[in-house]
Amino acid sequence: MAHYRHTIKSWSDAKRVWTEHEQYLASIGRHGVRLGYVTYLVDTGDRVMMRPSMDVQVEEPVLAVRHHATDIVVFWPHGRIKIETDGWITVTTLERLQEFTPANIHVYGEHVQSKRKPGYFHIEEGETPIMTLDEKDITGGWL
Secondary structure (H helix, E strand, O other): OOOOOOOOOOOOEEEEEEEHHHHHHHOOOOOEEEEEEEEEEEEEEEEEEEEEEOOOEEEEEEEEEEOOEEEEEOOOOOEEEEOOOOOOHHHHHHHHOOOOOOOEEEEEOOOOOOOOOOOEEEEEOEEEEEEEOOOOOOOOOOO
């Protein structure tokens, strides 16, 4: 497993990393924080209104781990996470999903990059199966 400079397992982790790099990225004209080979933390452009207290409302960004052109793990401010693969069942996508999903979410692959059998990603929370993604599943699912 590769070693990454930033540990991102939740929206608050992603927001912390994004905030640390936001000014620098703007100054050099970049749109994402590099996490690994063709893998970046990006602002999706979506916004969610959050209410940290009764008299304050804050607009927060939706942040994502983007691998190539696919937002494989999308972190929403209210705590939800969406996993997407756009049908890319590869060893590298599996590694990125394992690295950037919460500790209680387990992702493992079956027949990944096999020419003979269709590949799958199985996603579990603890011991409970949540979803299975294959090459035909381009929409992903919510956690």
